[in-house]
Amino acid sequence: MDAKTKVNLTDLIGNSKLGGFQIGVFILCGVCLLMDGFDVQAMGFTAPAVIKDWHIPGSSMGPVLSAALFGILVGSLLFSMLADRIGRRPVLIVAAIVFSGFTLVTARVDNLNELLIFRFLAGTGLGGIMPNVVALVGEYSPSRLRATLIMNVANGLTAGAALGGFFAAWLIPNFGWRSVFVFGGVIPLVVAVVMFFLLPESAQFLAVRGKKLDQVGRWLKRIDPSIPTGPNVEYVVREEKKRQGVPLIHLFQEGRGLGTILLWITNFMNLLNLYFLSSWLPTLVTGLGYTTREAVLVGTALQVGGTLGGVFLGWFVHRYGFIPTLATCFALGCVNVALIGQPGFSLTILAVVVFFAGMGILGGQAGINALASSYYPTDLRATGVGAGLGVGRIGAIVGPLVGGQFIKMHWSNHELFLAAAVPAFISLVVMLSLRWVIKPAQAVHFRAATVMERS
Numbered sequence: 001m002d003a004k005t006k007v008n009l010t011d012l013i014g015n016s017k018l019g020g021f022q023i024g025v026f027i028l029c030g031v032c033l034l035m036d037g038f039d040v041q042a043m044g045f046t047a048p049a050v051i052k053d054w055h056i057p058g059s060s061m062g063p064v065l066s067a068a069l070f071g072i073l074v075g076s077l078l079f080s081m082l083a084d085r086i087g088r089r090p091v092l093i094v095a096a097i098v099f100s101g102f103t104l105v106t107a108r109v110d111n112l113n114e115l116l117i118f119r120f121l122a123g124t125g126l127g128g129i130m131p132n133v134v135a136l137v138g139e140y141s142p143s144r145l146r147a148t149l150i151m152n153v154a155n156g157l158t159a160g161a162a163l164g165g166f167f168a169a170w171l172i173p174n175f176g177w178r179s180v181f182v183f184g185g186v187i188p189l190v191v192a193v194v195m196f197f198l199l200p201e202s203a204q205f206l207a208v209r210g211k212k213l214d215q216v217g218r219w220l221k222r223i224d225p226s227i228p229t230g231p232n233v234e235y236v237v238r239e240e241k242k243r244q245g246v247p248l249i250h251l252f253q254e255g256r257g258l259g260t261i262l263l264w265i266t267n268f269m270n271l272l273n274l275y276f277l278s279s280w281l282p283t284l285v286t287g288l289g290y291t292t293r294e295a296v297l298v299g300t301a302l303q304v305g306g307t308l309g310g311v312f313l314g315w316f317v318h319r320y321g322f323i324p325t326l327a328t329c330f331a332l333g334c335v336n337v338a339l340i341g342q343p344g345f346s347l348t349i350l351a352v353v354v355f356f357a358g359m360g361i362l363g364g365q366a367g368i369n370a371l372a373s374s375y376y377p378t379d380l381r382a383t384g385v386g387a388g389l390g391v392g393r394i395g396a397i398v399g400p401l402v403g404g405q406f407i408k409m410h411w412s413n414h415e416l417f418l419a420a421a422v423p424a425f426i427s428l429v430v431m432l433s434l435r436w437v438i439k440p441a442q443a444v445h446f447r448a449a450t451v452m453e454r455s
């Protein structure tokens with residue numbers, strides 16, 4: 001019997017050139033996240049119109065605004081563990097269909113209880129998108145570009161949130177608030193159909209599982225036509241084979257426990273800060289004496305800073321590594337968040353300060369996702385990213401609630417934003433601590449060009 005030719009997928013894809021096949025995968029994933037970002041913010045866009053239409057007090061919308069975030073927390077954990085069992089592709093398609101379906105149903109609700117229930121259910125689908133997109137993009141990216149590509153694709157979430165405001169501003173006056181949910185439901189359904197026909201499964205995942213290896217060969221030919229394929233070829237990765245048991249437990253095994261905890265703390269603190277700023281910044285800026293329109297423009301500066309930060313952050317990670325770059329991000333965020341509440345700033349200076357706060361906080365979140373994707377092996381990657389985001393969603397829920405309590409206690413803007421700088425400072429300390437948690441050799445070379453493979 002002829003000896004089999006071994007093809008190491010980790011090295012093959014890691015050393016490959018970026019081609020049209022991979023770019024197509026990344027575009028599909030990016031479009032998924034655009035709709036994810038739009039839908040996460042949809043309730044915030046429509047809340048004023050719902051309040052007016054149903055003649056209800058604004059305070060009654062609080063639980064509804066948090067419902068999708070609770071759903072995302074549940075979906076991040078469940079869908080990511082499922083993906084590490086059955087694959088990225090089917091879970092991404094199902095998650096898109098789930099949040100599409102429940103978002104369309106949301107357009108038909110008639111009371112707050114129904115609105116809360118269907119926002120929660122739509123959120124569970126949303127929770128399955130980000131961790132699996134990050135995992136799939138990481139597994140089809142050349143090593144030298146991995147962090148840059150993950151962060152650029154993940155930036156679709158922030159871009160979708162920013163673009164969603166413009167669409168909502170046009171849809172609501174012309175077609176009513178329900179049209180936002182119709183739009184937010186139809187587009188991901190179309191994307192799910194396109195993914196069904198065009199989106200490949202992770203080649204590394206299939207190789208680890210020993211499934212559909214003929215299809216793996218066809219996909220790899222589109223990345224590098226010169227590679228050998230056929231029944232005499234064995235595809236291998238520099239990782240362990242299939243693990244038994246609950247994937248979440250494995251995040252704390254084989255020396256990953258402390259790193260997992262520190263990544264969870266960073267996710268929690270950063271998303272707490274992000275959602276505090278996103279929820280309360282326009283309201284607090286009006287308290288500084290600016291008009292509503294000016295406050296909205298300042299809030300937009302946060303999203304723009306985050307979008308541009310996510311784009312350019314990849315270059316710095318590629319050049320200097322994850323830990324120095326992300327530590328700098330959180331330091332930038334900490335200083336500028338603290339400055340937001342300072343009195344006497346002109347509108348221009350305030351917008352610039354908010355812009356840099358967004359670059360550090362929102363841009364840094366894309367970096368955290370890329371770091372987690374590089375930290376975990378293939379068969380734990382979606383679980384690792386999803387669990388971190390799930391814990392982070394607890395912070396996302398806590399942030400606006402804590403901010404609301406501080407406002408009820410009549411804290412000044414100066415005090416509020418000084419308090420908001422504390423989570424960024426904690427993220428900075430935790431990120432610096434990771435240098436000693438990662439193995440010494442990896443701490444020096446932990447860059448986009450190096451994937452932390454565990455064997």
